[in-house]
Amino acid sequence: MSDRIDQLRVQIDAINSELLTILNKRAEVVLEIGKAKQEKGMEVFDPEREERILSSLCSMNRGLLTDEMIRVIFKQIFDECSNLQRAQMNEAMDSAEMTKSR
Numbered sequence: 001m002s003d004r005i006d007q008l009r010v011q012i013d014a015i016n017s018e019l020l021t022i023l024n025k026r027a028e029v030v031l032e033i034g035k036a037k038q039e040k041g042m043e044v045f046d047p048e049r050e051e052r053i054l055s056s057l058c059s060m061n062r063g064l065l066t067d068e069m070i071r072v073i074f075k076q077i078f079d080e081c082s083n084l085q086r087a088q089m090n091e092a093m094d095s096a097e098m099t100k101s102r
């Protein structure tokens with residue numbers, strides 16, 4: 001019994017590692033978008049874009065997770081990615097301020 005669980009947990013660990021790599025790759029692209037937004041003076045939060053992504057993912061969804069579950073999971077990803085963009089923008093503004101006050 002626990003052999004079976006151990007085997008399955010090896011699979012889960014490998015999948016987790018892939019997810020981690022992919023999420024960090026996504027975060028890199030998100031930060032590039034954040035830089036471009038800052039240059040254009042755009043807001044971080046883009047609810048229309050988020051809704052388009054969620055609708056598209058739900059329409060592609062053929063798996064065990066319900067559309068509602070997909071929405072909750074991806075909304076959390078969007079929120080954390082938006083936090084990354086905000087942190088990057090704040091850092092850029094702080095360092096611009098420091099340069100000005102020197």
Ligand SMILES: C=C(O[C@@H]1C=C(C(=O)O)C=C[C@H]1O)C(=O)O
Binds near residue numbers: 033047049081
């Ligand atoms: C990354 C962006 O910024 C925010 C985060 C999103 C995301 O993580 O996919 C989507 C929309 C925005 O709320 C973007 O505008 O594309």
